Amino acid sequence: MNGTVTPDAYGTLIEPTTLKIQRLLPGPIERVWAYLTESDLRSQWLAAGQMEMKVGSTFELVWRNDELTDPPGTRPPGHSEEHRLESQVTELDPPHKLAITWGGTGGVAFELEPQGDKVLLTIVHHRISDRSTLLGVSAGWHTHLDILVARLTDQKPEPLWDEWVRLKVEYEQRLQV
Secondary structure, eight states: OTTOOOOOSSOEEEETTEEEEEEEEESOHHHHHHHHHOHHHHTTTSOBOOOOSSTTOEEEEEEOGGGTSSSOOOOOTTOOSOEEEEEEEEEEETTTEEEEOOTTSSEEEEEEEEETTEEEEEEEEEOOOSHHHHHHHHHHHHHHHHHHHHHHTTOOOOOHHHHHHHHHHHHHHHOOO
């Protein structure tokens, strides 16, 4: 397989409070980078928000999860139609690495590595403080990455909320800490 790594779709704990999740995506790397950094493309799988490509720049991520899949599935209690998060670029090496702050956690790093005609995306979410947040974040990244894969391969993604609820239960079993 030309040395290409095919990662498990599930996130794993690489430290007690650090989640790592990977996906092998169709390239080229510049296309995947655009889906991480350009608001109009990122809003198709994660969250909108104009991001200046400069370390130290601040921006706001805006989630509208009900708009990511059709149908969106049943939104769980406690989740709103829109969620906003102030963030800041903390590391930047286009088109290989982007790291940003993420609310009350230690931040998120996105790394891209070419693998033939594909790109390995590795997301590391640092210092997730409690189990409930860890389960939500794990299911969230997994669901959003599945939507990204669907967008990049012209497939129809599964209903976001139904997948998130299902995956949260799976992560509760998988991430025993």
